[in-house]
Amino acid sequence: MISVEHLTKCYGDFTAVDDLSFEIDEGHVYGFLGPNGAGKSTTMNIMTGCLSATSGRVLIDGHDIFEEPRPAKKLIGYLPEQPPLYMGESPMEYLQFVGQAKGITGKELSEQIEQVIEQTKIYEVRNQRIATLSKGFRQRVGIAQALLGKPRVIILDEPTVGLDPIQIIEIRELIKELGRSHTVIFSSHILSEVQTICDEIIMIAHGRLMALDEPGKLEKRLLSPSEISLVTDAGAEQAQSLLTPIKEITSVNTELMDGGYLRAEVKTDNGDIYSVSRKIFNAFKDSGKALLEMSLKKASLEELFIELSGNPAESETAEEKEVPEK
Amino acid sequence: MIAVLKHELRIYFRSLAAYVFGAFLLAFVGLGSMLYNLQAAVSNFEYVLSFGCLIFVVIVPILTMRVIAEERKLKTDQLLYSLPISTTEVILGKYLALLAVYLLPLCIISLYPLYFSQFGDIYLPTSYGSIFAFFLLGASLIAVGVFISSLTDNQGFAAGIGIAVILFNYYSVSLSEYVSSSALGSLVAICVLVFALALIIRYVTKNDTLAYSFCIILLAALAILCWVDTEALEGLLPDIMTALSLFERFYVFVNGIFDMTGVVYYISVIVFFLFLSVQSLEKRRYN
Numbered sequence: 103m104i105s106v107e108h109l110t111k112c113y114g115d116f117t118a119v120d121d122l123s124f125e126i127d128e129g130h131v132y133g134f135l136g137p138n139g140a141g142k143s144t145t146m147n148i149m150t151g152c153l154s155a156t157s158g159r160v161l162i163d164g165h166d167i168f169e170e171p172r173p174a175k176k177l178i179g180y181l182p183e184q185p186p187l188y189m190g191e192s193p194m195e196y197l198q199f200v201g202q203a204k205g206i207t208g209k210e211l212s213e214q215i216e217q218v219i220e221q222t223k224i225y226e227v228r229n230q231r232i233a234t235l236s237k238g239f240r241q242r243v244g245i246a247q248a249l250l251g252k253p254r255v256i257i258l259d260e261p262t263v264g265l266d267p268i269q270i271i272e273i274r275e276l277i278k279e280l281g282r283s284h285t286v287i288f289s290s291h292i293l294s295e296v297q298t299i300c301d302e303i304i305m306i307a308h309g310r311l312m313a314l315d316e317p318g319k320l321e322k323r324l325l326s327p328s329e330i331s332l333v334t335d336a337g338a339e340q341a342q343s344l345l346t347p348i349k350e351i352t353s354v355n356t357e358l359m360d361g362g363y364l365r366a367e368v369k370t371d372n373g374d375i376y377s378v379s380r381k382i383f384n385a386f387k388d389s390g391k392a393l394l395e396m397s398l399k400k401a402s403l404e405e406l407f408i409e410l411s412g413n414p415a416e417s418e419t420a421e422e423k424e425v426p427e428k
Numbered sequence: 429m430i431a432v433l434k435h436e437l438r439i440y441f442r443s444l445a446a447y448v449f450g451a452f453l454l455a456f457v458g459l460g461s462m463l464y465n466l467q468a469a470v471s472n473f474e475y476v477l478s479f480g481c482l483i484f485v486v487i488v489p490i491l492t493m494r495v496i497a498e499e500r501k502l503k504t505d506q507l508l509y510s511l512p513i514s515t516t517e518v519i520l521g522k523y524l525a526l527l528a529v530y531l532l533p534l535c536i537i538s539l540y541p542l543y544f545s546q547f548g549d550i551y552l553p554t555s556y557g558s559i560f561a562f563f564l565l566g567a568s569l570i571a572v573g574v575f576i577s578s579l580t581d582n583q584g585f586a587a588g589i590g591i592a593v594i595l596f597n598y599y600s601v602s603l604s605e606y607v608s609s610s611a612l613g614s615l616v617a618i619c620v621l622v623f624a625l626a627l628i629i630r631y632v633t634k635n636d637t638l639a640y641s642f643c644i645i646l647l648a649a650l651a652i653l654c655w656v657d658t659e660a661l662e663g664l665l666p667d668i669m670t671a672l673s674l675f676e677r678f679y680v681f682v683n684g685i686f687d688m689t690g691v692v693y694y695i696s697v698i699v700f701f702l703f704l705s706v707q708s709l710e711k712r713r714y715n
Contacts, residue, residue, distance in 0.1 A: 178510070186505075190442060204512060
C-alpha cells in the first residue's frame with residue numbers, strides 16, 4: 103500500500119531521517135513509535151507530501167507522492183501534530199472546505215460530512231466556532247477532516263498528545279474503530295498506547311528503523327528472557343559454587359533476604375533458557391539444597407525501547423541485522 | 429481552486445478585512461470626487477482616481493498581510509500541502525478571492541462617472557479607461573502584497589514591509605529626480621542594488637552558489653557595459669526607478685491614453701509576483 107524507500111531528510115548538517123525503508127500493508131493499524139526527535143513527524147510529513155525528502159521516495163499504491171501528488175494524496179487522510187484548523191469557522195464549514203478541496207461536491211459531500219461527524223462524535227459542536235472547542239474536540243475535528251474523501255490510509259501524528267486521560271481513551275477507541283475500515287498509521291512516543299491499539303509496530307530512533315513487527319512477536323524476538331531469578335535456602339558461597347560450574351551462566355548476583363534465604367539473579371547468554379534452568383535445578387537437587395522459587399525474567403518492551411533509542415551506535419549494529427526489510 | 433476561493437471569501441467577509449478595505453477605498457475616492465468633481469467642479473473623474481490611488485499604500489498591505497502569513501502561523505498550511513490540490517491552485521484561489529474583495533467597492537466606484545454625467549459633460553471613455561487601469565494597478569499591488577505575505581509568518585511584518593514597498597513605489601518617480609544621474613552615481617547605486625538582491629536570493633534560497641553567481645554575472649555585465657559605453661550608464665538609475673513605478677503607468681491612463689503596453693506591464697507584474705508566491709510556498713516544502 104505504502105512503500106517508503108531509502109528515505110533521507112537532512113536539515114543543514116542535521117540528519118533527521120536516515121535511509122529509512124519500510125512497507126505498509128493494507129488493513130492493519132500501525133504504531134509509529136520513537137522518542138521525541140526520532141524523526142516521526144518528519145517521516146509522516148514526507149509521506150503525506152508536506153515536506154520534500156533529501157533523497158529516497160514514497161510510493162502510495164504505486165503513485166510517487168511528489169511525482170503524482172494528486173492520485174497519491176487522494177488515498178491519504180492526514181492529521182498533523184498540530185490540527186490545522188481555522189479557528190474562526192465552525193467544524194461544519196471547515197469540513198465543507200476540506201471536502202471541496204478534496205474534490206467532493208453536492209449530495210456526496212453532505213453525506214460524507216454527516217458520516218464523519220457521526221464517526222468522530224462531534225455532532226453537538228458542529229456549528230460552534232472551533233476556537234471555543236476543547237482540545238479533545240479539536241483533535242476529533244482534525245480526524246474528521248482526515249476521514250473525508252474516504253481515504254484508504256489515515257495518518258495521525260501524535261493524536262493523543264496534550265489530552266486529558268478520558269480524552270486519550272476516547273481517541274484510542276476511535277483509532278481502534280477506524281482500524282476496522284482503514285489502514286491507520288499513528289505516531290506516539292508512549293509505548294503502552296502503541297502496544298494496546300496497533301497490530302504492527304514501526305520503531306524508529308535517530309531517523310533509523312529499529313524494528314517492524316507485531317507487538318507480540320517483537321517482544322518474543324527481541325525480548326527472549328535472559329535472566330533467571332531464584333530463591334534458595336543455601337548460603338551465598340554455596341550458591342555461588344553451585345552456579346559457577348554451569349558454563350551458560352554469565353553472571354550471578356546474590357542478595358541475602360529476611361529469614362536467612364538467599365535471592366540470586368542469574369544472567370545467561372544462551373537462547374534456550376529452559377536448558378539453563380534445568381541445569382540449575384539439577385545442581386541444587388544434587389546438593390540437597392532447596393530451590394524455593396525460580397522465575398524467568400522478561401524485559402519489558404519499554405526497557406527495550408529505552409535501550410534502542412538510548413545508544414544508537416550499539417543498537418544499530420545489533421538490531422539492523424536482525425530486522426528484515428519486510 | 430474553487431474551494432480555496434470560497435473559503436477565503438468566507439474568511440474575508442466574516443472578519444473585518446473586506447469591510448475595512450472597501451470602506452477606506454470608498455471613503456477616499458468619495459472624498460476625492462467631492463473635492464474635485466463637486467467643490468472644484470472639474471468634470472474629469474480620472475483625476476479623482478489619480479488622487480485616490482494613494483490609499484493603496486495603506487489598504488493593500490492590510491488586506492494582504494494575512495493571506496499566507498496567517499496560514500503559516502497557525503500551521504494550517506500543512507493542510508493545504510496535504511490536500512490533493514496544487515500550490516498554484518492555492519495561490520490562484522487566494523488571489524481571486526482578494527480580487528473579488530477589491531472588485532466589490534470598485535463596482536460602486538464605477539457608477540460615479542455615470543451618475544455625474546447626469547449633471548455635466550463627462551468624457552466617459554477616459555473615466556472608464558482610468559477605472560480599468562485603477563483596477564489593474566490595485567490588482568498588481570495585491571499580487572505584490574501576496575508575495576510579501578508569503579515570505580514571513582508574522583502578519584505585522586508583512587504589513588510593514590508591504591507599506592514600505594508600495595510607498596517607495598509611489599514616490600519612486602519623485603525620488604528619481606533626486607538621485608544621481610551621473611554614470612558613476614548610477615554605477616555605484618546599481619552595484620549596491622546587485623549586492624542587496626544577491627543577499628536576498630541567498631536568504632530566500634539558502635543557496636550560496638546561486639547568489640554568488642548571480643552577483644558575479646551581473647557585476648561582470650555592468651563592468652562590460654561600463655567599459656564599452658560609459659554614456660549608457662548616465663541616467664540609468666533614475667530610468668530604472670521610473671520604469672519600476674506601477675503608479676507612473678497609471679497616470680498615462682489618467683492623461684487620456686489607453687496604453688496597451690501599460691496593460692501588458694500590469695499583467696506581467698501580476699503573473700510574476702504570483703509565480704514568486706507559488707515558489708515561496710513550494711520552497712517551504714524543501715526546508
